[in-house]
Amino acid sequence: MTTIADVARLAGVSTASVSRYLAGHRVREHVAIEQACNELRYRPNAMARSLRSGRTRSIGVVVPDITNPYYAAVVKGIQDVTLDGPYHVFLSGTDESAERQHDVLVELAGRADGLILIPATEQSEPSRELQQSRIPVVLVDREAEDVHAFDSVVVDNAGGARLAAEHLLELGHERIAMIGGPLNTTPGRERHAGFVDALADAGIVMDPAHDEEGRFKTEGGYQAALRLLGARPGPTAIFSANNLMTIGVLRAVNELGIRVPDEVSLIAFDDLDLGALLTPPLTCISRPTEAQGALAMRLLLRRLEEPDDGAPREATRIVMDVSLTVRGSCAPVSAPAGKRRR
Amino acid sequence: MTTIADVARLAGVSTASVSRYLAGHRVREHVAIEQACNELRYRPNAMARSLRSGRTRSIGVVVPDITNPYYAAVVKGIQDVTLDGPYHVFLSGTDESAERQHDVLVELAGRADGLILIPATEQSEPSRELQQSRIPVVLVDREAEDVHAFDSVVVDNAGGARLAAEHLLELGHERIAMIGGPLNTTPGRERHAGFVDALADAGIVMDPAHDEEGRFKTEGGYQAALRLLGARPGPTAIFSANNLMTIGVLRAVNELGIRVPDEVSLIAFDDLDLGALLTPPLTCISRPTEAQGALAMRLLLRRLEEPDDGAPREATRIVMDVSLTVRGSCAPVSAPAGKRRR
């Protein structure tokens, strides 16, 4: 291990000068120092540096599920903003678990200058643990109980769910089912509320048996769809509240040999990579992904730059729009609801 | 910021005792210490700890592309192995760039006890930078020039490509195209070689115009497919060498209104999430993903546990099997190759 002292000795200066050179200051012996660094293949010790300076030059990103392409896209947006900046970005996953999230946050609070967090649940108190650690946090996609404590970037979940409901209603559907996510997550709660409200506005009350919860997982969507489609009479349309669950629904539909949209209409929150290439192509609620991540990162960088004078800052909350992408997985109800075979 | 000294004072012991308590040793005043820790909400400073002990209790994972579901699955496998261990796992992306990978490795070498790396290119010398840093590295999916320097977990790329070629040959295809990846990556090189060799064994030389390169990206696969399918006579079958490029091919095929497998057969290396649900379902070469990651992690943990007595260890190299999943995207050539319309 070669240290700054080795470099200083070889260059014939003090460690302070080397340190200053490294920090980009003007230094007389900068040529000698540079050469010494190269010759010794010197790499500053990040731990020593951080311990002394209090800064780590890294920011942590915490997502509930690494395998969800939606989060991957958000992370991509984050990374692209940081490309040539001084910060390194590290990603950690929590597997949708509040306990694991706790561990990860405690760990990261000591290793990063700032955090971008997609909370596992709204109750998972990033607040307590993080607020005392004093490092800036930006929430993405999901919020925490104490909304006002952190900057956040979210989408209009309720509006998107309403768009989906209204699309179905316009096509004449009445026996409509929803496969939602956990109600203790922001998207789970808001999409459910938006959907139910929109139906209610049309005078339709969703059958409790049609109100499924799929934990935002492929398997959950699959099981829920199996239940929904196994019942008589089944729903004429299903709204699945995230990408992974939609994949589960598609599996179920495929397995059961049910024709879409003839026998059942499908609409989803979030597009799929292959959404447009399916038969039929998937009708869905689309939203920005990379842009959401990029925005969050900019918000975080702003916090990182502002002087820490202890004065509390007002939290920024950005809500992004979503839109309906009509493709081929929804059709008008062909027969009076009561008389359809399924 | 509360330090170990604060805890020691409150508990009426020395900092050493607190440190020992934290390390899990038997300590007389452990009750008082525990209480003091809670009362002060004490969190050990990770930087100080690492600086002093030389260990970070974290391992870094470096992948070329965060948005590729294949890598996400590998990472999932890695994480699952670490679940209750003492190590925290951090993920970084390199965007398939050797320069970015260099930066990331330099950074991570100082922040992690071990690394799991999927190299951007075989020439991207993790060797030089990492070998002097003395931290254990396990390579996954792709290898580096100096193979013997690191443990690695890979799949039988050449064998898989051969499987694909032979499947096509059995169906009578002769005008066969391939969309490969960069030849300076292990999978790019090996899959290309395996495919070309298998064709050669059947006495078929691939038309140079049918030997495309799609950079393992969706867009690359899309553009390559467009070129391939725009030519007359076009190939009767296309082998795309990874998941992302397959998506690109599917887009192109869909856009051009070409029927699969009637007009062109498609076979891919790597399955897609929705591979079985496409119309027609995708015929592909399947391979373990999470298992690959899990194995790599176990290899790394083994290295981390072995005493660092400076004695060089023999590198382990694990090659996992792949298999052919026949679904519906390949069909026999219906007419003599020379007379088909495309």
Place this chain on the structure above:
DNA sequence: TTGAAAGCGCTAACAT
């Protein structure tokens, strides 16, 4: 601009 020196918070000898 430069160097000397203090010390960030912790762990690991060492001595007891």
Place this chain on the structure above:
DNA sequence: ATGTTAGCGCTTTCAA
């Protein structure tokens, strides 16, 4: 089993 103490490698006063 416990306390004392040195020091990990670096940055940042402070004086010159």
